[in-house]
Amino acid sequence: MRTITCSHPRCSRYHQPMPSDICTACSKPTRLAEITEVEEENLFDVAYTTQYQVPVLRIEMNLELAEPLQEYANKLKQQIENQFGNEIPSELTPLFQTEPADLALHSICHQIGISVPLLVLSDRQDLNSYCETEKNRVNTLKTIAYFFDTTDGGNGTCEELFDRFEAFAVRAAQLVEACNCQYGCPRCLTDARCPQDNQALNKALGLFLLQSISDESEYF
Secondary structure, X not given: OEEEEEOOOOOOOEOOEOOOOEOOOOOOEOEEEEOOOOOOOOOOOOOOOOOOOOOEEEEOOEHHHHHHHHHHHHHHHHHHHHHHOOOOOHHHOHHHHOOHHHHHHHHHHHHHHHHHHHHOOOOHHHEEEEEEEOOOOXXXXXXXXXXXXXXXXXXXXXXXXXHOHHHHHHHHHHHHHHOOOOOOOOOOOOOOXXXXXXXXXXXXXXXXXXXXXXXXXXXX
8 A cells, every 4th residue: 555654674663654754763754655564474384494503692680670670661651651641652652561671671682783883893783682581580580681693603793792791882872872863763773683573672771771781780
């Protein structure tokens, strides 16, 4: 169908109907375009998979981080409700539906990944990440993140991240602060390769956690 939409391929709202002249995700102008809607989806009985061996960096958060994350999330929610009332933009609804730790950790995985080429001779696509929940965790928060190289045998990016994790976090925070988008865009948050389809992200909560890594590193 033909409708107003965002025409920037790396935007999280790419080719989704948009009611305004400016994309609410990437702040770029929208335009009239032909978009495709899925009418029917067929799934294979056995999923197609690929396997390879690479170094993996596992990130856990101490239980003490839950309280400051929740307090900051509550502050953000109050600001959003004061500004938008009941008409909250879709980019901000995860803040009201998802645990702050899930949002924050998933967000910094993207933000740190974006900062990789700024610190090492590497490409943004040399590193990827994945978040999951382990319900039986006792001494840390249940949300766990994994960084991994995207080439068989590794390319050195994950090892560099392990050695200089705080430096990557600081650089990522600077990148996020310098981006003038409202809620997150491909320059500071979203990633077209995200295994979780860019769901459960929040620019501000990610920035809060990035800053906490250098200020309160005992949380990790």
